[in-house]
Amino acid sequence: MKIYTDSDFFRRASFPLFIDQYTIGKGEKIPSHSHSFHELMYVLEGDASHEMMGVVYQLKPGDLFVLEPGMGHSFQGTDQETKVYNVMFQRECLHHELSRLSEIPEFMKFFYLAPFLRMTSSFYPYTNVAGTSRMQLEAKLQTMEQEHKHRKPGFELLLRTQLIEMFVLVSRDLMQVQEAERDQSQQNQDWINLVVAMLKQQYTQPLQLKQFSRMCGMSPSSFAQKFKRFTGRSFLSYKQELQLQEACRLLHKTEKTILEVAQEAGYDDLSYFYRIFRKKMGMPPVQYRKKRVDE
Template structure:
């Protein structure tokens, strides 16, 4: 007996602003949305929780840090692992028409090399969905910034959004290229996974760069080069982004005082924390929490 699936269809005009084929949201997945295909490209990042991604004829277990590139016409839907309200599956979605690849390559044509344009055009030609696993926390931070910028009406908003989307596409492209010898060695030995897990456990009292380099038996200079090459950030920049991302999650899902949340992330100086939070997210912790409540 053949089981028929009910597959819906979504169109960009349901989401896009006039003249701007880009949409970003942060959603709590449920069992209500039908499996669907769409006439736009979708990049989805799992921000919180665990669940399953039904895509084409596959069922994939997902958790925080999973990233999917979903081309036009690919049927899929996310489901949380459990129906209980406390077991939420939170994802960021970035939707855009595939013509945006050509538009971005064309608008910056005089500034880009042919290799730069190939990044955009290669992804435009991609017809098969693929999955990446975040390694350094850079995707979560970028998706959060993209969502925050989309939700606000600041000056040069569209220009900033396009800059974030370009960063996202470049990270996707690079993740599918052969890695350098030093980074490859780290991945083969699973030592970077150990580093990231260790950092997550030590946010209140994070290790210094020499300490974290020693954790995987490399020198501080080599570790600095590797993390810069992989994330585009110094170790200090990466650490601040991970800690502020943790604060954003706590602001979203708890009623804890802001001072308590800052302390959980290792920040004792509240003046410095507020300044850093606003520099990274574009708003104060209070504004971030109020925006999250409205959504």
């Protein structure tokens, strides 16, 4: 399976964002491939087949989805052309904006939780945008395509802005749909399972209990109680344990500085990292590294 990397699409490593419009020809087969970056795909017209994780889906106009790095997928054209927009980007390009967007439960589900929901048989991987929202979304994609093509001064800022506005628009659209179709029978246990799976992948991100509680449709206190009952630990304790495990691995397996280790493990405050590490491990990070080296 071919793996596309940053150098295949991004002109500059300092601005990892790319957009183009692609036409899947009649009967064209695009072999299975994956990417080292996120890919947002929007279907303008057509009905090509899209395969992910061994399941084949029929695309339709208005379908929108985000694929995480490493997700293999392929396409098969039908008897008509299928036109799509592809937006490739690294999450670091939108680090601060994504942190703010994560306060919106619908965005959390669309962007962060989808990889785990794909593991369930009942999950449909696309959001279909319709009506006024579709017109607005297509206008933003068209603007992004032109800005990326002509690359006039300030185009990077405009591309970021349009992409963030798209995420907000989609989140609001999802909110309306989910308010109309909310299924009250969703089991709390299923949500906690998904949250635990998500935490194991995203524990270095600035995700908080209140964000997960909103996403699950629970009050913070109810979510905290259910999380502790299921895992045996509080949300904060569980997240910290994952972060400290990563910090210990980096201290033992790499030569990164203590500051780099702290940041990669999800700690922005170095003094707080020192305090938590000493409290949990019984020694400061430098001593822990030396001890592991001497073993």
